[in-house]
Amino acid sequence: MQSHFDLFGLPPAFALEKDRLEAAYREIQSRVHPDRFASAGDAERRASLQWTTRVNEAFRILRNPVARGRHLLELHGVDVAFETNTAMPPDFLMEQMELREALEEAKEKKSFDALERLKGDLRDRKAALEKQIARAIDDKKDYAGAAELVRKLMFLDKLDEEIDLAYEEVD
Amino acid sequence: MSLLQISEPGQSPAPHERRLAVGIDLGTTNSLVATVRSGVATVLPDALGRPLLPSIVRYLPGGKIEVGYPAQARQAEDPKNTVASVKRFMGRGLKDVAHVESAPYDFIDAPGMVQIRTAAGVKSPVEISAEILRVLRERAELSLQGTLTGAVITVPAYFDDAQRQATKDAGKLAGLNVLRLLNEPTAAAIAYGLENAAEGVYAVYDLGGGTFDLSILRLSKGVFEVVATSGDSMLGGDDFDQRVFCWAVEQAKLAPLGPRDMRLLQVKSREAKEHLTAHGEAPITARLSSGEFVDLSIDTETFCRITQTLVQKTLAPTRKALRDAGLTPEQVKGVVMVGGATRMPQIQRAVAEFFRRDPLNNLDPDKVVALGAAMQADVLAGNKPQGEDWLLLDVIPLSLGIETMGGLTEKILPRNTTIPAARAQEFTTFKDGQTGMSFHVVQGERELVADCRSLARFELKGIPPMAAGAARVRVTFQVDADGLLSVSAREASTGAEAAISVKPSYGLADADVERMLRDSFQHAKDDVHARALAEQRVEGQRLLEATRSALQADGALLASEERASIDKAMAELEGLLSGMDHRAIKRAVEALNRATGDFAARRMDEGIRRALAGRRIGSL
Numbered sequence: 130m131q132s133h134f135d136l137f138g139l140p141p142a143f144a145l146e147k148d149r150l151e152a153a154y155r156e157i158q159s160r161v162h163p164d165r166f167a168s169a170g171d172a173e174r175r176a177s178l179q180w181t182t183r184v185n186e187a188f189r190i191l192r193n194p195v196a197r198g199r200h201l202l203e204l205h206g207v208d209v210a211f212e213t214n215t216a217m218p219p220d221f222l223m224e225q226m227e228l229r230e231a232l233e234e235a236k237e238k239k240s241f242d243a244l245e246r247l248k249g250d251l252r253d254r255k256a257a258l259e260k261q262i263a264r265a266i267d268d269k270k271d272y273a274g275a276a277e278l279v280r281k282l283m284f285l286d287k288l289d290e291e292i293d294l295a296y297e298e299v300d
Numbered sequence: 301m302s303l304l305q306i307s308e309p310g311q312s313p314a315p316h317e318r319r320l321a322v323g324i325d326l327g328t329t330n331s332l333v334a335t336v337r338s339g340v341a342t343v344l345p346d347a348l349g350r351p352l353l354p355s356i357v358r359y360l361p362g363g364k365i366e367v368g369y370p371a372q373a374r375q376a377e378d379p380k381n382t383v384a385s386v387k388r389f390m391g392r393g394l395k396d397v398a399h400v401e402s403a404p405y406d407f408i409d410a411p412g413m414v415q416i417r418t419a420a421g422v423k424s425p426v427e428i429s430a431e432i433l434r435v436l437r438e439r440a441e442l443s444l445q446g447t448l449t450g451a452v453i454t455v456p457a458y459f460d461d462a463q464r465q466a467t468k469d470a471g472k473l474a475g476l477n478v479l480r481l482l483n484e485p486t487a488a489a490i491a492y493g494l495e496n497a498a499e500g501v502y503a504v505y506d507l508g509g510g511t512f513d514l515s516i517l518r519l520s521k522g523v524f525e526v527v528a529t530s531g532d533s534m535l536g537g538d539d540f541d542q543r544v545f546c547w548a549v550e551q552a553k554l555a556p557l558g559p560r561d562m563r564l565l566q567v568k569s570r571e572a573k574e575h576l577t578a579h580g581e582a583p584i585t586a587r588l589s590s591g592e593f594v595d596l597s598i599d600t601e602t603f604c605r606i607t608q609t610l611v612q613k614t615l616a617p618t619r620k621a622l623r624d625a626g627l628t629p630e631q632v633k634g635v636v637m638v639g640g641a642t643r644m645p646q647i648q649r650a651v652a653e654f655f656r657r658d659p660l661n662n663l664d665p666d667k668v669v670a671l672g673a674a675m676q677a678d679v680l681a682g683n684k685p686q687g688e689d690w691l692l693l694d695v696i697p698l699s700l701g702i703e704t705m706g707g708l709t710e711k712i713l714p715r716n717t718t719i720p721a722a723r724a725q726e727f728t729t730f731k732d733g734q735t736g737m738s739f740h741v742v743q744g745e746r747e748l749v750a751d752c753r754s755l756a757r758f759e760l761k762g763i764p765p766m767a768a769g770a771a772r773v774r775v776t777f778q779v780d781a782d783g784l785l786s787v788s789a790r791e792a793s794t795g796a797e798a799a800i801s802v803k804p805s806y807g808l809a810d811a812d813v814e815r816m817l818r819d820s821f822q823h824a825k826d827d828v829h830a831r832a833l834a835e836q837r838v839e840g841q842r843l844l845e846a847t848r849s850a851l852q853a854d855g856a857l858l859a860s861e862e863r864a865s866i867d868k869a870m871a872e873l874e875g876l877l878s879g880m881d882h883r884a885i886k887r888a889v890e891a892l893n894r895a896t897g898d899f900a901a902r903r904m905d906e907g908i909r910r911a912l913a914g915r916r917i918g919s920l
Contacts, residue, residue: 138912153912155523159691160907163720163781167479167680168319168449170843171893173850173900178780180904182722189718293623300616 132204133187143201143275144263145191154188194259195286198266198279207272209279221281228288232295239299248292251285258282319449319842321479321681322440323487323673326429326453326467328387328509328536329640331355332667333436334674335444336683341491341671344443352666353439355509357431358382359420367435379404379563381419385538386432388510389414389425390470391462398534399542402566404559413466426470433474447834449842450479452677454669456511457483458531458697460743461755461785468782475831477839479680481782484508485515486526486694487672488638492663493519494675494690501527501631503621505651505659506638506669507614510536514618516625516632525693528624528716530617535610537573537641543606544569544598548584552594561588568594576603577643604646611650618654624716635659640666693718700777700785703740703749705730712777715745719783724776733765737773741787760789829882836885840877843889844870847896854903862899869895 134141137153159165161180166173190196199209217225228247235243258281265275322344325332330352334343343351350369358371359381366374375382383405389397394409406417415424433453441448453471455464464481471478485504492498498519506513513531517524545566549557557565568584575582576598584596622629635651637659642648651659663671679689695718701711702725713723729737738759744752763771772793778786847870855863873888 155691156911157908158693159522160911161904162691164480164676164680164692168682168842169846170896170900171890172897173846173903175897176901176904178720180908181781182720182778185718185721186723296623297616297620300619 133190133200136184136187137191139191141201141204142263143194143198143259143266145197147192150188150191154184157184194255194262195279195283198262198275198282201266202272202276202279205272207276209276211280211283217277217280217284221284225284225288229291232288232291236295236298241296241299244292244296244299248289251289251292255282255285255289258285318683319681320440320444320446321450321452321674321677321683322436322444322448323452323482323670323675323677324433324436324454324476325484325487325670325673326387326433326455326470327355327669328385328511328538329355330509330666331432331436332670333440334667334670335440336674336678341674341678343667343670344440346439353432353435354384355386355432356382356384357386357428359418359423361419363420365420365431367431376560376564376567379559380406383416383418383423383428385510386425386428388534388538389416390429391460391464391466392425396534398539402542402545402562404563413462426466426473429467429470430473433470433476437474437476447838448476449681449838450477450677452480452482452487452673452680453478454482454484454487454673456506456508456531456533457485457513457515457526457529458511458533459783460533460698460753461700461783462753463533464783468784475835477835478782479677481784482673482676483513483515483526483529483694483697483783484669485513485529485636485638486517486524486692487670487676488636488663488668489515489517489519489524489672490675490690490692491668491672492636492660493517493524495663498634500633501625501627502634502636503618503632503655504636504638505614505618505642506531507641507647508536508639509538509641510534512536512614512617514614514621516621516627522690523693524690526695526718527627528621529695529697530621530624531697532613532617535613537639539610540573540607540641540644541566541570543610544573544584544603547598547602547606548594548596551596554588554592554594558589561586561590564588565594572598573603573644576600577645600645607644607646611646614647615650615654629655632657636663636668637661638665638668694781694783695719696721696779696783698743698753699745700741700743700755700779701752702727702775703742707749708747709742709744709749709752712775713779717779719779720781722776722778724774727773727775728769729763729766729771729773730768732768734768734771735763735765736761737763737789739775739787739789741777741785755785756787758787758789760791763791764794766794833880833882833885836882836889837877840873840885840889843892844873844877847892850896850899850903854899854906857902857906858899866892866895866899 132141137150139150161177161184163177163181166177190200202209231247235247258278262275262278265271265278322333322335332343332352334341345351353368354372356371356375358366358374358378371382375384392414394407394414397414408415408417408422413424415422437448453467455467468478468481485506488504488506489502500519502517502519504515511533512535515529516527518527548565548569564586568586572582572584581597581599584598586594588594632655635655642665648659678684695716696713697715699711699715700713701709704710712725713721736759741756742749742752743755746752760773770793771791773789773791775787775789869892873892876885876888
């Protein structure tokens with residue numbers, strides 16, 4: 130399997146040098162983007178479309194912590210199993226339920242401030258979790274343990290999306 | 301060829317080889333065409349020096365067509381045959397059109413897209429838009445004295461796939477080589493950004509005649525990156541006119557109006573709105589066909605009150621775009637105002653209040669989109685040498701997905717995904733022995749399919765019979781650089797494959813476009829053959845040039861027999877170029893494209909290798 134890290138010439142690690150990724154992305158895009166081939170022949174336009182699509186997808190995966198974690202674990206032969214493994218520790222599930230209750234309450238009260246607080250709280254939790262994932266994968270090479278952390282992060286991402294939807298309802 | 305220019309500086313085309321390319325702002329109210337001349341983007345005026353072309357088309361019995369000012373002058377007199385704001389109908393069914401009741405047209409609810417019955421027959425919005433584009437093309441070709449290599453046409457960022465497809469079809473129908481569909485706010489950002497050497501995060505607030513877009517862009521040296529886009533494709537300056545119109549009808553206690561009076565009063569309402577931008581009060585006077593005289597006056601306060609909800613309606617998408625971008629209003633360095641409707645003082649005030657800074661008004665809001673489109677056309681045509689060009693990274697405005705069991709939407713490509721993009725999803729059969737599957741492609745953010753826009757339906761047949769759940773059907777969504785979608789499905793578990801490509805149902809089939817093109821040329825007494833020949837020659841010349849540059853730069857990548865077959869295809873094309881057979885030229889162009897297919901792919905790989913040279917060399 131071709132690693133998305135290789136595509137951008139980056140080391141395969143969860144901790145990411147964002148600037149380096151962006152610089153490499155732009156460098157490659159400036160060479161393969163369809164805008165460079167608008168006047169070229171069909172063959173080159175097709176090749177450009179395929180490459181740019183691939184580069185965009187790789188960039189999206191590396192920029193998104195859940196997708197990056199999943200990709201990295203797959204490179205190490207570990208399946209994160211989002212779809213099949215939904216068994217989470219009870220304390221985590223409890224915490225999730227509380228957060229969701231807080232969201233429902235904010236929605237009912239149509240409270241912007243409550244949503245803002247929830248969003249801020251979630252941001253901190255996600256940042257802490259990302260640090261843990263970096264330690265598990267990059268330092269401890271504990272891929273099985275990291276898989277559970279990535280699943281947790283995915284739960285938080287879903288909640289984040291629901292908060293965004295709630296903003297629209299309140300708006 | 302652009303790749304060459306990037307890898308080997310100093311190879312930009314000599315001035316005499318400059319390709320003629322234009323940017324076109326196909327607006328709801330007015331349209332413009334602009335080009336880059338001696339490095340400066342300028343709007344091309346008509347013979348009388350007028351830069352704007354009112355987006356109004358009048359059909360006369362006998363087939364004569366008036367476009368722009370002449371049509372505008374007759375709209376109150378001949379409302380049924382004079383189509384204004386046709387952009388509102390692009391890619392739209394009758395039920396989607398706002399204010400149908402106050403539009404004076406004879407609508408026909410055709411499948412896919414609404415049509416209008418005129419004195420010259422039934423016309424689709426695509427054909428009507430093509431008339432506007434044709435006038436702009438002729439204006440440009442006259443002014444630049446040559447056949448255009450290509451054009452960039454702008455669309456509202458919030459246009460969905462059907463509306464984009466319809467716009468591209470209109471371009472083709474007008475005889476334009478559409479280099480790219482470009483989002484209007486992005487075009488404005490290019491014009492603004494280059495003019496002011498802007499760096500940082502900017503918002504573009506674009507209130508056109510019929511659409512509202514809010515885009516957030518990150519501008520950094522040579523890169524325009526759209527971070528998020530949001531909007532309302534059914535909200536624009538026209539709605540403000542409509543509010544004034546309804547107010548006037550109510551104040552004057554008028555009985556339901558006929559098409560002529562309705563149009564007359566609408567025109568007067570628009571004039572009053574424009575007058576209020578610089579004055580505290582505006583008159584609305586009109587003599588109706590009944591002889592009744594309407595004599596009203598509207599003041600700024602009333603105008604603000606009756607349009608307040610419209611102003612508020614623009615702020616919800618603004619908040620949404622900021623949320624999607626993960627930014628607060630304070631983090632936005634400047635707000636670029638686009639569209640004539642942003643001249644209204646209440647809009648200026650609302651935007652200033654929301655972003656806590658005065659909006660940027662130093663570019664003409666009517667022209668900025670066309671100018672940006674012209675600059676992008678210049679780059680796409682390959683007129684810019686390395687170092688002077690820029691990279692544009694745009695996104696899809698609305699999520700694309702597929703209907704699953706229970707009428708729910710499964711999002712495959714979420715909104716604000718950078719384009720071009722592709723994503724695949726696997727589906728399976730739910731009945732034993734099932735040999736076909738049907739797919740429904742939708743666009744929108746809502747959970748329920750019924751609340752999203754239906755783009756296309758297609759069926760995959762020939763799945764080998766197996767147990768339920770055993771088939772593996774991979775559905776792939778591909779969005780190209782124009783933001784246009786194609787979908788394919790493939791069953792792969794048994795090695796038996798079936799694939800299908802769909803074009804959204806609102807898009808015209810290529811054969812339709814060809815037929816309309818033929819009809820319209822016959823109509824205009826244009827010489828179809830001469831046009832086709834000119835186009836094929838431009839195309840052939842372009843491809844030869846591109847191939848030559850490619851060979852010069854990367855000829856070393858080819859084995860000698862590969863080189864020989866490319867040389868042969870080039871010689872054949874070259875020999876035919878001076879001939880009169882446009883079909884033969886077309887075939888030779890296709891043959892050369894085929895001969896260079898592998899070479900193109902190899903050059904692209906090489907480009908990436910070079911991009912990464914100096915960085916860590918990966919396992920490419």
